Amino acid sequence: MTNQTADHTDVRAANLAVALGFLRANSPCSRAAIAAGTGLNKATVTSIVGDLIDRRLVRETQQTQNHVGRPATLLVLDGSAYAAIGMEISARGLTAIAYDSAGGQLLRWHRTGPGADAGPAKAVAALATLARRAIAAVHASGRDVLGVTVGVPGLVNRDGVVVLAAGLGWRDLELRKDLVAALGRPAFPVLVENDANLGALAEHRYGPYAGSANLILLSGETGVGAGVICDGRPLRGNLGYVGEIGHLRIRADGPLCGCGRHGCLEAVAGIPAILARLDASESPDTDPQARTDELVRRAEAGETATIDVLTEVGTLLGQSVCGLANILNPEFVILGGSYAALGRWLVPAVEKELIDGTLAPEAGGCQVVASTFGHDATAIGAVARSLDQLDSGRLPVVRPG
Amino acid sequence: MTNQTADHTDVRAANLAVALGFLRANSPCSRAAIAAGTGLNKATVTSIVGDLIDRRLVRETQQTQNHVGRPATLLVLDGSAYAAIGMEISARGLTAIAYDSAGGQLLRWHRTGPGADAGPAKAVAALATLARRAIAAVHASGRDVLGVTVGVPGLVNRDGVVVLAAGLGWRDLELRKDLVAALGRPAFPVLVENDANLGALAEHRYGPYAGSANLILLSGETGVGAGVICDGRPLRGNLGYVGEIGHLRIRADGPLCGCGRHGCLEAVAGIPAILARLDASESPDTDPQARTDELVRRAEAGETATIDVLTEVGTLLGQSVCGLANILNPEFVILGGSYAALGRWLVPAVEKELIDGTLAPEAGGCQVVASTFGHDATAIGAVARSLDQLDSGRLPVVRPG
Numbered sequence: 117m118t119n120q121t122a123d124h125t126d127v128r129a130a131n132l133a134v135a136l137g138f139l140r141a142n143s144p145c146s147r148a149a150i151a152a153g154t155g156l157n158k159a160t161v162t163s164i165v166g167d168l169i170d171r172r173l174v175r176e177t178q179q180t181q182n183h184v185g186r187p188a189t190l191l192v193l194d195g196s197a198y199a200a201i202g203m204e205i206s207a208r209g210l211t212a213i214a215y216d217s218a219g220g221q222l223l224r225w226h227r228t229g230p231g232a233d234a235g236p237a238k239a240v241a242a243l244a245t246l247a248r249r250a251i252a253a254v255h256a257s258g259r260d261v262l263g264v265t266v267g268v269p270g271l272v273n274r275d276g277v278v279v280l281a282a283g284l285g286w287r288d289l290e291l292r293k294d295l296v297a298a299l300g301r302p303a304f305p306v307l308v309e310n311d312a313n314l315g316a317l318a319e320h321r322y323g324p325y326a327g328s329a330n331l332i333l334l335s336g337e338t339g340v341g342a343g344v345i346c347d348g349r350p351l352r353g354n355l356g357y358v359g360e361i362g363h364l365r366i367r368a369d370g371p372l373c374g375c376g377r378h379g380c381l382e383a384v385a386g387i388p389a390i391l392a393r394l395d396a397s398e399s400p401d402t403d404p405q406a407r408t409d410e411l412v413r414r415a416e417a418g419e420t421a422t423i424d425v426l427t428e429v430g431t432l433l434g435q436s437v438c439g440l441a442n443i444l445n446p447e448f449v450i451l452g453g454s455y456a457a458l459g460r461w462l463v464p465a466v467e468k469e470l471i472d473g474t475l476a477p478e479a480g481g482c483q484v485v486a487s488t489f490g491h492d493a494t495a496i497g498a499v500a501r502s503l504d505q506l507d508s509g510r511l512p513v514v515r516p517g
Numbered sequence: 518m519t520n521q522t523a524d525h526t527d528v529r530a531a532n533l534a535v536a537l538g539f540l541r542a543n544s545p546c547s548r549a550a551i552a553a554g555t556g557l558n559k560a561t562v563t564s565i566v567g568d569l570i571d572r573r574l575v576r577e578t579q580q581t582q583n584h585v586g587r588p589a590t591l592l593v594l595d596g597s598a599y600a601a602i603g604m605e606i607s608a609r610g611l612t613a614i615a616y617d618s619a620g621g622q623l624l625r626w627h628r629t630g631p632g633a634d635a636g637p638a639k640a641v642a643a644l645a646t647l648a649r650r651a652i653a654a655v656h657a658s659g660r661d662v663l664g665v666t667v668g669v670p671g672l673v674n675r676d677g678v679v680v681l682a683a684g685l686g687w688r689d690l691e692l693r694k695d696l697v698a699a700l701g702r703p704a705f706p707v708l709v710e711n712d713a714n715l716g717a718l719a720e721h722r723y724g725p726y727a728g729s730a731n732l733i734l735l736s737g738e739t740g741v742g743a744g745v746i747c748d749g750r751p752l753r754g755n756l757g758y759v760g761e762i763g764h765l766r767i768r769a770d771g772p773l774c775g776c777g778r779h780g781c782l783e784a785v786a787g788i789p790a791i792l793a794r795l796d797a798s799e800s801p802d803t804d805p806q807a808r809t810d811e812l813v814r815r816a817e818a819g820e821t822a823t824i825d826v827l828t829e830v831g832t833l834l835g836q837s838v839c840g841l842a843n844i845l846n847p848e849f850v851i852l853g854g855s856y857a858a859l860g861r862w863l864v865p866a867v868e869k870e871l872i873d874g875t876l877a878p879e880a881g882g883c884q885v886v887a888s889t890f891g892h893d894a895t896a897i898g899a900v901a902r903s904l905d906q907l908d909s910g911r912l913p914v915v916r917p918g
Contacts, residue, residue, distance in 0.1 A: 127528060271877055279878065330755040342844070346752050346759070353747060353846025354731040354882050360843045363876040365836070375876060435766070439840050442761045443743070445754025475764040475776060476672055477680065481755050 128164075131156055135164045136506060139174060139191060140219070146181055146188035165191065171512060172197035173217055193218035198512060199259045201250045202498025204267040204311060205243055207232060207283045207338045208405060212250045213495040216259060217506060223253055224492070228403075232285040239284065240291065244298035251299070260512065263304045263502030266295065267311040267494035269339050274356045276308035282374045283338035307501060311335055312359055314497030315452050316343025317350055318489055321500045323450070325485065331448040332440055333493065334361075334433075336455030338404075340382045343497075346444055362386070364436050385432045387454045393425050405491075408454045415461050426461035433462060434469025437484065441470055445480045452487040459486025529565075532557055536565045537907060540575060540594060541620070547582055547589035566592060572913060573598035574618055594619035599913060600660045602651045603899025605668040605712060606644055608633060608684045608739040609806060613651040614896040617660060618907060620723075624654055625893070629804075633686040640685065641692065645699035652700070661913065664705045664903030667696065668712040668895035670740050675757045677709035683775045684739035708902060712736055713760055715898030716853050717744025718751055719890055722901045724851070726886065732849040733841055734894065735762070735834075737856030739805075741783045744898075747845055763787070765837050786833045788855045794826050806892075809855045816862050827862035834863060835870025838885065842871055846881045853888040860887025 134154045139145065142153065151161045168174035175194040180187035195218030204211040209229055214222040227246060230238050247264055254261050268291065270281025276292025292308040299306065316333040325331055329348035335341045342359035344351040351358040362382040363375055370379025371389070383389060391407050394414075414422040437449050451459050451466070463484050470479045487493055535555050540546065543554065552562045569575035576595040581588035596619030605612040610630055615623040628647060631640050648665055655662050669692065671682025677693025693709040700707065717734040726732055730749040736742045743760035745752040752759040763783040764776055771780025772790070784790060792808050795815075815823040838850050852860050852867070864885050871880045888894055 280876070328755075344844075346747070346754060347750070349748070349750075351747050351752075351845070354729075354848040355846060355877065357846040357877045357881045358747070358844065360846075360876045363874075364840055364843060365874060377874070439765055440844065442765060443745075443759065443841065443844055444752070445756060445758040445761075447755040473764075473766060473778070475681070475761045476756065476758045480758045 131160060132164050132167065135161060136168065136173065139193060144177055144179060144190040144192045146190055148188055149181075150191075169194075173506065195220045197259055198262050198506075199254045199257070200262045200499050200502035201247065201254065201264045202267070202314070202495040202500070202502060203243065203247060203250075203264065204314075204494040204498065205239060205284070206269050206311065206494075208491065210242060210246050211492065211495040212246050213492065213499055214250055214254055215499045215503065216257075217262065217503065222257060222259075223250060224495075225250070232283065236284075236286050236289045239286075240289075240294045240298060244295060247295070247299060251302075261302070261304045262505060262512070263307065264295075264299070264302075265307040265309060265314070265498035265501040266291065267309055267314040267498050269311045269335070269337060269341065271357050271360070272308055272310045274352075276306075278308065305502070305505065307498075309498070309501065310341065310343070310356070310359070311337075311494040312341035312343035312452075313350060313352075314343065314495075314501060315487075315489070315493035316345050316359075316497065317500050318493045318497035319448075319450055319452075319487065320345045320350070322489075322496060324488060325448045325450065328447045330444070330446045331450060332359075332444065332446045333450045333452045333487065334437075334455060335494070336387055336451065336453040336458075338386065338388060340386050340436075342440060344444060344446075346446075361436050361440065364439060366432050366435055381432070381436045385429045385436075390425065390429055390458075394422060404454070408457060412457050415458070423461055426458060427465045430462040430465025431469055434466040435473065437466050437470050438473030441474045441476075441479050441482045445476065446482055449482060449484050450487045451484065452489070452493050453491060456487040456490045462486075532561060533565050533568065536562060537569065537574065540592060545578055545580060545591040545593045547591055549589055551592075570595075574907065596621045596660075598660055599663050599907075600655045600658070601663045601900050601903035602648065602655065602665045603668070603715070603896040603901070603903060604644065604648060604651075604665065605715075605895040605899065606640060606685070607670050607712065607895075609892065611643060611647050612893065612896040613647050614893065614900055615651055615655055616900045616904065617658075618663065618904065623658060623660075624651060625896075626651070633684065637685075637687050637690045640687075641690075641695045641699060645696060648696070648700060652703075662703070662705045663906060663913065664708065665696075665700070665703075666708040666710060666715070666899035666902040667692070668710055668715040668899050670712045670736070670738060670742065672756075672758050672761070673709055673711045675753075677707075679709065706903070706906065708899075710899070710902065711742065711744070711757070711760070712738075712895040713742035713744035713853075714751060714753075715744065715896075715902060716888075716890070716894035717746050717760075717898065718901050719894045719898035720849075720851055720853075720888065721746045721751070723890075723897060725889060726849045726851065729848045731845070731847045732851060733760075733845065733847045734851045734853045734888065735838075735856060736895070737788055737852065737854040737859075739787065739789060741787050741837075743841060745845060745847075747847075762837050762841065765840060767833050767836055782833070782837045786830045786837075791826065791830055791859075795823060805855070809858060813858050816859070824862055827859060828866045831863040831866025832870055835867040836874065838867050838871050839874030842875045842877075842880050842883045846877065847883055850883060850885050851888045852885065853890070853894050854892060857888040857891045863887075 151158045177190045179190045195216030198217040199214050201214045210227040212225045271279040278289040278291050296306050312335040331345050333343045340362040342361045363380040367379035371383045373380035373383035466484045552559045578591045580591045596617030599618040600615050602615045611628040613626045672680040679690040679692050697707050713736040732746050734744045741763035743762045764781040768780035772784045774781035774784035867885045
């Protein structure tokens with residue numbers, strides 16, 4: 117009998133996920149439209165929609181649709197009961213973003229610090245403090261929290277251990293475990309993932325290229341990483357380390373990288389490497405955001421030295437993008453993080469390398485574009501990751517009405 | 518009503534696939550074991566197994582199992598009614614392999630030629646002739662053909678068009694369409710895929726590392742390519758061109774490649790490049806297999822010049838494997854094709870580069886091994902691809918008994 121229940125539950129969860137996903141993409145729509153669009157039969161759709169309404173994930177609108185026959189009540193996503201929290205920690209600081217379950221933004225906070233020199237214990241404490249405030253804000257809005265996901269620039273294994281995050285000075289930090297403890301073992305899931313993987317998820321769910329099943333987001337911050345969506349799914353790999361392009365060797369005789377090797381992509385085309393070449397006179401601990409903004413201003417003013425360096429960096433970046441295009445055949449390579457703001461000058465140089473260096477004609481259909489999310493991609497992807505439990509059909513329990 | 522049918526059919530197809538897959542991995546086993554192992558309820562399993570027996574894909578054995586209570590009849594796969602054909606065309610010649618639906622090998626043929634200079638029309642005709650013979654042999658054994666899949670060393674798009682196969686001298690050849698016509702528009706599916714993708718599928722289904730969800734097969738023939746299994750699935754990418762590592766730039770000042778670029782992996786570490794460096798005196802159109810065998814003999818005899826070249830090639834190959842490991846985090850990188858026979862000398866050099874050049878500690882858990890399938894991997898993977906329609910639940914219609 118337990119087998120029978122498991123079987124039934126799995127099919128129902130799959131059907132719930134299909135119906136909710138269809139509604140997310142086609143809201144507002146009728147029960148009949150869900151049935152027609154998903155292949156589920158009308159009785160199943162009626163039952164599933166009843167469940168979703170009971171859980172306050174879907175609501176009926178006053179609108180009706182009247183093609184032929186009886187007018188049909190239209191359904192929309194209901195964001196009044198639940199929200200998901202996404203966070204990022206990077207050399208730039210901390211970010212927290214929350215969306216309700218209908219995709220409406222509830223909060224978007226950014227805090228500077230703690231710096232890499234603060235040590236992991238202080239960083240975890242600062243993350244937990246910001247998470248608690250976000251959780252309190254969600255609760256104050258009358259919603260329950262579906263989950264908290266944190267993006268980290270480094271190698272994160274499947275247990276949420278940060279194996280290596282050079283830009284933060286972390287190694288073998290049990291971040292997920294520490295955060296769960298700091299948040300008092302909450303009932304909702306707490307997840308830790310690689311920043312670029314989450315950024316790619318944000319682009320895949322909410323970005324202008326969301327229709328594509330094959331896209332790669334390049335994060336351009338202290339480090340350089342890639343998040344990969346291939347054949348419609350985020351790739352993870354054996355230990356969860358997919359997309360570590362920052363240490364592809366671009367120039368065997370190149371400068372020393374933070375990892376101890378020479379000529380890694382990060383060392384020749386990372387944001388600190390660009391800044392170091394252009395304004396060596398300034399102090400290295402000046403706010404990197406302010407320095408990137410200054411770079412954009414100089415390039416916009418037509419300063420030749422700046423534009424030349426950006427073109428050269430684009431060429432080096434393009435050599436790595438060729439590797440990605442030959443190996444993964446993406447439709448879009450999206451320049452994210454600080455690269456996004458520099459896209460106007462980087463993209464043409466990357467594209468030129470890509471066409472020259474990819475075996476497939478016209479780079480296998482690959483286009484290079486700048487992210488529209490910039491520095492928020494990771495936190496938005498973290499929200500999406502927390503919302504994923506809904507779309508995989510694992511609904512919250514019904515609360516007393 | 519059509520929606521209801523579609524819905525029901527999809528669930529049943531998924532359940533059939535799950536039951537058949539479980540039986541493939543756990544044969545012989547009882548209906549109760551299938552239910553316990555898959556989470557399907559016993560009534561569903563009984564109905565599905567009935568279907569599979571009617572279609573002669575499963576049969577009951579005389580054996581019974583008697584833990585507690587009534588003895589249970591054991592089931593095994595039945596290979597008596599269907600077979601799948603896998604083929605390969607390469608610079609080495611043509612291969613055809615057929616397995617019955619229980620995984621038993623029915624035939625394994627190799628033909629030399631047609632060479633690249635024969636032109637695509639002759640090659641298609643030779644492929645069709647060999648396919649017709651394999652189909653006739655399957656029919657003579659009393660079985661129906663589930664499908665024919667052909668592996669090609671080159672870029673193959675999702676419609677079975679060979680966009681580029683430099684080693685065969687092909688460009689924009691509509692191979693699938695041409696083969697379907699040459700075989701008289703058969704009722705079974707005819708598919709064309711990239712050789713390395715099929716090789717990876719063979720390793721994933723039948724190889725010694727089949728338990729791994731993250732493996733990469735490197736094909737080492739005229740060209741060098743990679744087939745990628747990531748997170749348990751074969752990757753395809755935007756146009757189907759995943760794994761084209763042969764043209765990663767290894768040495769900017771390297772030799773001219775057939776693609777017109779300089780220093781591509783193929784040009785420095787492909788089998789012809791290895792042979793050219795070691796026995797330049799021999800004619801380039803001598804059988805590459807015989808020349809590789811000679812290379813193995815020389816290395817086994819301890820000839821220093823040969824071992825030095827193989828070590829150097831392993832180092833160059835290792836630089837590309839680093840790229841794969843950083844980007845895809847595989848558990849196994851399998852040296853296939855002619856590289857397999859040279860594995861004893863290549864593997865240590867590849868491993869050294871891999872450890873040095875991968876950001877993740879211990880190369881993210883990646884191991885380098887030699888394929889046990891050698892030159893048969895592509896055709897075996899092609900068989901697996903044709904058998905896949907069974908495991909995806911699309912069963913043949915019931916034949917008159």
